[in-house]
Amino acid sequence: MKYLIKGKLYLPIKMGDPRDWHQKPDDVCHDCGATYGQYHTFGCDTEVCPCCGGQLISCDCGAIYQVNGNISKKALADLCKLQVIQTEAEDLEIKNTISRNKIKYDSKGQSGNIFFILAKVKLVMKQEGREELFKKCEERVYASSSYKEALKIINEYVQLEDVHVGKEEEAE
Ligand SMILES: [Zn+2]
Ligand SMILES: [Zn+2]
Known part of the structure; x- marks a missing residue:
């Protein structure tokens, strides 16, 4: 599984990865319960965004999709288009509020x-x-x-x- 963020594919950041907020081998994620070397559960509030390094659930990267590693080029291109549309729609909604x-x-x-x-x-x-x-x-x-x-x-x-x-x- 990869994340599609701003039109690019990224591997999720695991517990204990250099950029993860947990660094000790006995750390357990307080939110999703992942242990060292495991992936956080999607939506976990301590997961780091692999694109910007911020908190994945609140960063400014726009809509984020979970994508199967062997997605076809065509499907990926369609998803990228959808991502642009969704991100723009969300921006507009924020501006309106x-x-x-x-x-x-x-x-x-x-x-x-x-x-x-x-x-x-x-x-x-x-x-x-x-x-x-x-x-x-x-x-x-x-x-x-x-x-x-x-x-x-x-x-x-x-x-x-x-x-x-x-x-x-x-x-x-
Ligand atoms: Zn977690
Ligand atoms: Zn981000």
Whole structure:
């Protein structure tokens, strides 16, 4: 199995590989349970991206596909096209959610999940060069005791807009 990342094939990084975050032979991955020399399970939060060296599940490489080692050239070419389309679609979606640096979310829907919101906050603050401050924000959100408190903290750093409230106003 290989990963198709940005149109190129890469071997996944195993536990203990020079670029893996685990280096000791007795290390066990806290997320997927892989041991030294094994592959992480796809979606594991400590797997390193073989393309950029970042965290595979959150890096900026765009859509990532798992590909069978003996894939035909034709199938690979088709997959590359699909990857470009999917990556562009995801970029567009992100830009839409971050219109004028206001982060839209739906407090009654899936986009209201604090971790979804934090992922967008990270993008906005990164664009603004406030990555260090984001870490502080993230820490405070993790330490907060309720959904409401978490939102209040995030609001100190970026402008949040609950689209659910907007929907109610329109209905009145
Ligand atoms: Zn793992
Ligand atoms: Zn990457």
